[in-house]
Structure formats: structure tokens, C-alpha cells
Amino acid sequence: MGILNIKEKVFGLDATQLKFGQQSLNELSWEIKKFKPKIILLVIDPALKKFNINKKIINQIKVTKIQYKIYQQIKIEPSLDSLEAASEFAKKNKFDLIIAVGGGSTIDTAKVINLIKVCKGEVMDYVNQPIGKGKKPNKKLLPLIAIPTTSGSGSEATTVAVLDIPELKLKTGISHTLLRPSLALVDPELSKSSPSGVTASAGLDVICHAIESYISKPYFLRNKPLTPGDRPPYQGSNPISDIWSLQAIEYSGKYFLRSVINAKDLEAKGFMMLSATLAGIGFGSAGVHIPHACAYPIAGLKHSFRAKGYKTAFVPHGISVFLTAPASFRFTYSSNPKKHIKAAELLKGSPIKNPNKESLPKELIRIMKKINTPTGLKDLGYTKKDLPELISGSFKQQRLLALSPKKVQEKDIKNILEQSMKNW
Numbered sequence: 102m103g104i105l106n107i108k109e110k111v112f113g114l115d116a117t118q119l120k121f122g123q124q125s126l127n128e129l130s131w132e133i134k135k136f137k138p139k140i141i142l143l144v145i146d147p148a149l150k151k152f153n154i155n156k157k158i159i160n161q162i163k164v165t166k167i168q169y170k171i172y173q174q175i176k177i178e179p180s181l182d183s184l185e186a187a188s189e190f191a192k193k194n195k196f197d198l199i200i201a202v203g204g205g206s207t208i209d210t211a212k213v214i215n216l217i218k219v220c221k222g223e224v225m226d227y228v229n230q231p232i233g234k235g236k237k238p239n240k241k242l243l244p245l246i247a248i249p250t251t252s253g254s255g256s257e258a259t260t261v262a263v264l265d266i267p268e269l270k271l272k273t274g275i276s277h278t279l280l281r282p283s284l285a286l287v288d289p290e291l292s293k294s295s296p297s298g299v300t301a302s303a304g305l306d307v308i309c310h311a312i313e314s315y316i317s318k319p320y321f322l323r324n325k326p327l328t329p330g331d332r333p334p335y336q337g338s339n340p341i342s343d344i345w346s347l348q349a350i351e352y353s354g355k356y357f358l359r360s361v362i363n364a365k366d367l368e369a370k371g372f373m374m375l376s377a378t379l380a381g382i383g384f385g386s387a388g389v390h391i392p393h394a395c396a397y398p399i400a401g402l403k404h405s406f407r408a409k410g411y412k413t414a415f416v417p418h419g420i421s422v423f424l425t426a427p428a429s430f431r432f433t434y435s436s437n438p439k440k441h442i443k444a445a446e447l448l449k450g451s452p453i454k455n456p457n458k459e460s461l462p463k464e465l466i467r468i469m470k471k472i473n474t475p476t477g478l479k480d481l482g483y484t485k486k487d488l489p490e491l492i493s494g495s496f497k498q499q500r501l502l503a504l505s506p507k508k509v510q511e512k513d514i515k516n517i518l519e520q521s522m523k524n525w
């Protein structure tokens with residue numbers, strides 16, 4: 102990737118087409134026809150069966166009279182194995198439109214199916230360097246309609262697919278603008294299927310996406326790329342991404358706690374779904390940094406923690422991200438106090454008297470206490486002994502750390518992780 106020795110002056114927004122609203126799912130057949138597919142591949146989380154969501158989707162597909170296939174070997178937090186199995190399926194089957202229905206794991210799996218179907222090769226060919234080969238897709242992918250059922254990852258609006266590699270004790274991803282879904286169909290009624298624990302973790306992720314992207318290193322502090330094709334998908338905060346991120350922080354402040362405390366509060370859950378997509382567009386343009394960089398080893402190293410609302414033992418992404426957020430934003434405060442206070446005020450829903458570097462961490466901890474999250478890394482089973490591995494795992498995520506508004510050294514990551522052992 103080429104970089105010039107002058108500062109960047111250009112920024113932009115590539116966004117997924119978005120359709121939002123109650124019963125927007127009823128317009129799926131109309132949307133499908135626009136792509137004129139011959140064979141549809143439906144990638145769907147099998148857990149949705151008990152909420153009748155799969156039936157609703159299949160009914161919409163049947164109306165179109167177009168042939169379809171189903172893939173439902175979805176792993177929560179996709180692993181290399183599960184994505185390789187999905188790519189084998191992609192190579193052996195014919196389809197020309199993909200519909201993904203589920204949480205981030207399902208949508209990410211569909212993105213990888215799409216990538217391998219069109220560009221061939223193996224999953225590791227495309228995984229970010231230095232873990233994978235970092236190869237770029239060389240052709241336009243198939244149209245992908247993403248229908249989220251949780252309010253978290255924002256995967257329906259992003260260019261990233263995340264994967265867990267337990268053998269290497271790390272999480273990484275595939276990231277390229279061509280991975281972005283063609284259409285996000287967001288129907289709040291689908292959030293009925295998500296239990297409170299899942300809504301909680303997903304919403305914590307949304308809050309971090311929105312705040313991290315809002316305060317990320319401004320685009321004009323990055324050096325200009327040699328060619329437009331070399332411009333990174335994560336450009337740094339800019340006037341367009343700020344609009345999306347700010348709106349997502351505001352809705353999170355208003356609706357997040359309601360959406361967790363009352364699983365039947367569809368208004369709050371709907372606004373959190375909208376926030377997830379808005380934040381996805383914001384961070385898809387600006388990028389996320391320290392909490393997300395730390396989240397990779399936090400989720401990757403220990404697989405014994407079991408969160409509320411989940412059947413298997415693992416650290417849900419939102420929790421792994423949020424636990425280091427108070428300390429991260431304490432560290433980044435001096436880069437732009439005004440933006441940190443603005444985020445704190447939007448979460449609080451009112452002006453803050455005597456604002457200072459603790460204002461934003463305080464709001465984050467208030468939210469954590471209200472929904473009984475773990476108090477810090479200690480509650481996940483981490484001790485001081487794990488620090489070196491956590492530090493090196495976080496520091497490896499240079500692609501993300503480059504977006505921090507303040508230069509991050511290893512000693513800063515150490516401080517952040519130490520403070521995050523126990524947030525209160």
C-alpha cells in the first residue's frame with residue numbers, strides 16, 4: 102500500500118443501502134426480485150426456527166417462485182473451521198444471490214461464503230496480515246441481503262467478517278469494501294428473538310462502535326494514499342461519519358438500558374437495532390480502535406467464561422470490548438476533550454456539570470452496573486499473569502490501533518488492561 106508524504110484531504114462514505122421499520126421484512130420478496138436471481142442461498146441461524154422467523158423468510162422467498170438453498174451451519178463467533186466448512190459449501194453449490202438472517206456471526210459467515218464463491222481460494226488467503234495473507238478480492242461479489250436479528254455487530258453495514266482462531270488464541274478478520282452487503286433490511290420485530298443477555302452484549306458493542314468511531318483519529322492526520330484504491334476502509338473520524346456515530350450514541354443513551362431491562366420493549370429494541378446499523382455505517386467509515394483491539398485477545402485467550410443468555414462458554418464480543426472502554430477513553434481524553442464530553446452527555450441524556458476526563462468512563466460504568474456486567478477482566482478469569490499475553494495480543498492489532506486519536510505504546514495498553522481488571 103502506497104502512502105504519500107502529505108496529509109489526507111479526502112474522505113467519503115460508502116454505505117449499505119438501508120431499509121428500516123416494523124414489518125419491513127414483508128418487503129423482502131420485492132427486494133429479491135430487483136436482483137433478478139436464478140438461485141438464492143439463504144444463510145440463516147438455526148436458532149431462529151423457534152421464533153418462526155425462518156418460516157417468514159422462506160414464505161417471502163417462495164412468493165418469488167425462485168429456487169433456493171439453505172445453509173445453517175452457523176457457529177456463534179465463527180472459527181476458521183466453521184468458515185472453511187462454509188466455503189466448501191460455497192464452492193460446491195450454485196447460487197447468485199445470498200440472504201443472511203441472524204446476528205453478526207451469521208452475516209459474517211455469509212460474507213465469507215460470498216467471497217470464496219466469487220474469488221475462489223481459501224479463507225486464510227484473505228484474512229488480514231500478518232495472520233493471513235491479506236489478499237484483496239479481485240472481483241465484485243454477489244449481491245447480499247443482510248437481515249439482522251440482534252442489535253449489535255452492525256455487520257449488515259460493514260466491510261468486515263470476524264473470525265476466531267482458538268489454536269492461535271486470537272481473533273482476527275477479513276476486511277474489504279467489496280464485502281459490504283448490498284442491502285440491510287432491518288425489522289425491529291425480529292429482535293423479539295433476542296434474549297436480554299444477548300441484547301445486552303450486542304448493545305454494549307454498539308455503544309463502543311459509536312464512541313470509538315466518533316473520537317477516532319481524524320482523517321486529516323493520516324497521510325494521503327498513493328492512489329484512491331490504497332485509501333483504507335477505516336479513514337478516521339470525519340464530518341460524515343460523525344453524524345452517524347453521534348446519532349447512534351444518542352439512541353443508545355435513550356434506549357439501551359430499556360432494551361435490556363425489558364425484553365418485550367420492542368420500541369427500545371427497535372431503536373437499538375437502528376443504532377447498530379447507524380453505528381455500523383459510522384465505524385465502517387471512521388474505524389474502531391483501542392477497546393476493539395484489546396477485545397481480540399480478551400475473547401480469544403480464555404474460553405471458560407459463560408455470559409447470561411448464552412448456552413456456551415465464551416466471552417461475548419460486546420463484553421470483551423466494553424470492559425476496557427472506560428480506561429481506553431480515560432487515556433484518549435486529552436486528544437479531544439470536547440468530543441469525549443459530548444459522548445458522555447449523549448449517554449447521560451443531559452448536560453454534565455464540571456466535565457473532566459472521568460465523565461465518559463463514569464457514564465460507561467453506570468451503564469455496566471445497571472445491567473450487571475462483569476466488573477472487569479478479573480471476572481472473566483484473567484489475572485496479572487495473563488497480562489503479557491493480553492498486551493501482546495492487543496498490540497498486534499495495529500490496523501485498529503492506528504485509528505486511536507492518541508499514539509498508543511505498549512505501556513499504554515498495559516495501563517489500560519491493568520485498570521480494566523476491575524472497573525469499580
Ligand SMILES: [Fe+2]
Pocket residue numbers: 254306310393418422
Ligand atoms: Fe464490535
